[in-house]
Amino acid sequence: MRRAVCPGSFDPVTNGHVDVITRAAALCDELVVAVLVNPGKAGLFSVDERMDLLRDAVSDLSNVTVDSFEGLLVDYCTAHGIPVIVKGLRAVGDFEYELQMAQMNRELAGIETLFVPTAPQVGHLSSSLVKQIATFGGDVSSLVPKAVNDRLIAKAEGRRP
Numbered sequence: 541m542r543r544a545v546c547p548g549s550f551d552p553v554t555n556g557h558v559d560v561i562t563r564a565a566a567l568c569d570e571l572v573v574a575v576l577v578n579p580g581k582a583g584l585f586s587v588d589e590r591m592d593l594l595r596d597a598v599s600d601l602s603n604v605t606v607d608s609f610e611g612l613l614v615d616y617c618t619a620h621g622i623p624v625i626v627k628g629l630r631a632v633g634d635f636e637y638e639l640q641m642a643q644m645n646r647e648l649a650g651i652e653t654l655f656v657p658t659a660p661q662v663g664h665l666s667s668s669l670v671k672q673i674a675t676f677g678g679d680v681s682s683l684v685p686k687a688v689n690d691r692l693i694a695k696a697e698g699r700r701p
Contacts, residue, residue: 556665560628614649
């Protein structure tokens, strides 16, 4: 496979994301990990912080680059000559939603979608759960890359009274 994009908010990147990215990178010549810029939603980490954390998490993957996009993913794909979207699936609920998106993306721009099921040991991870646990002082060190854990601890300490 030539080029593919793995999109998401990655707020923050988890070991589940890294699993999907690593496995997808083995299937293509170039994988772009694209962080969605959503001006209407304030994340825990800024887009630049998320991109830096992603770059650190995938630094050992020579065919992976990190970028960001705003608007429709298919427009980003078309503008950058990317014919394939890679999406990680954790559960049946993910599949139902992502299948609709894949069908719409194919209809709109002829972009294909490749589904990569997460490995069982990381299938339960989500950024929102990781943030919630970290905010209440829980240990997420086994759930995220080290740089992410360090930044989560710093952010959580900054929010505690």
